[in-house]
Amino acid sequence: MTADVTSAIRQAIVSLALPPGSVIDKSAICEQLGVSRFPVSEALARLQIEGLVDIAPQRGSTVSLVRIADVREYMLIRKGLESEALRVLIGSHDATLTEALHANMAAQREAAERDDSEAFHQIDIEFHDIIYRSMRFTKVKGIIDSARANLDRARRLIITPRRLALTIAEHQAIFDGILAGNQDQANKAIRAHIDAVMVELFAFAREHPDMFADGHTLGTDQDSFPFG
Template sequence: MSLRNQAHAVSSPTDAASAVNSPYVALQKIKGGERGSLTDAVEEALKEAIVTLALEPGMMIDKMAVCERMGVSRFPVSAALARLEHAGLVEVLPQRGTRVKPIGIDDIRQHLFIRSALEVETVRGVAAMHDEGTLAALAANLEKQRSLAGTGERLAFHVLDLAFHEILLDAVKLPRVKEIVAVSRNALDRARQLLASPERLAHTFDEHERIYNALRAGDADTAAKAMHDHLDQVVAELHRSAKVRPDVFEP
């Protein structure tokens, strides 16, 4: 159901405004299917809403509101939330219900440690290869980043950010390494979205460009340092954000 149709379906202007302003507006109604596929669809939709901060850290999740918005029964919603609990995105509070898990600084530091260890070595390998196809793909990606860096379009920029790192990982042809980085990256996505101010997007573009320039020059040490500094900036900014928004972070 479109937002316009949804607004007509409610009983009053107040109800209409409430529906449009609901955090669950990011969830789309899904068509019926097998129980497993419904659970998958609900899980993916809730995960996307959590990662993009449509459902903010610390927010209690209203299962019935999810059911009504997506047009499903309670079972796939409960099953999807159980999976998301295992993934560390939600948590069950006794006698209260399920909430979006606050962002844990210690968890973030550990995942960034993993990413730094693997991606620093990745850029060393890419620098040694000096593959023109990889460099061309990175250059094309950076041109798109440049056009978005000052606009504040955080979701579109985030897609390009992910693609930049994937180009590097694909170049070294180590699928297991890429898989491990993806797991850690998923855990970091909420934090990256929270930090995605126009200023941070511009800094991220500059950091990516320094990595690219070192790779173009075939300078493995400079590329490695640029990647390390790029990922290290996330930790520094998280600590600053935790002071401003302590409600969305765990100590």
């Protein structure tokens, strides 16, 4: 039961149904999920460890603000792992991978045409998961998945029709490199994709610093992330 409650609250936080900084009403959660306060309290303690919840004695629980410093580190990890994973993959992949990516790209375009950002987000995740599954690199995928909750919150903050269109183009560039069997092309494309997301996230954080735990401490794009 605690695991189910934890999953439900985590999803509400990651999807921004519970936005950063919002107060978590334990009684309301108990009523909505039909559970007692114990599994809710246990779930919040687990989510505190994940960095999604802040618990203050005598003051209750709130959804933690996104920390740009954490996102920067997680995205740097992704940048290194995904670019290296593509280098390993290209030349050893088969038709199953390209067929799955073709279908995924079509689904991305369909979701963008509907302006369905939530569906697009899930298809976006699947695009990267298809690549990892094809390599059977479970440990690499596990490392990235462990950072996904806070990354997903940050990425959802900047989802716009323009970002959807750019993401499709960036994914297509990665896919083109795979189809061409060109390690350098695919590697540059994945690094450019992550760089582009970080540029937009830094810009958003400067415009809305109160939505981030460290939004007022940002420097310039050049000294905030190792681009290139």
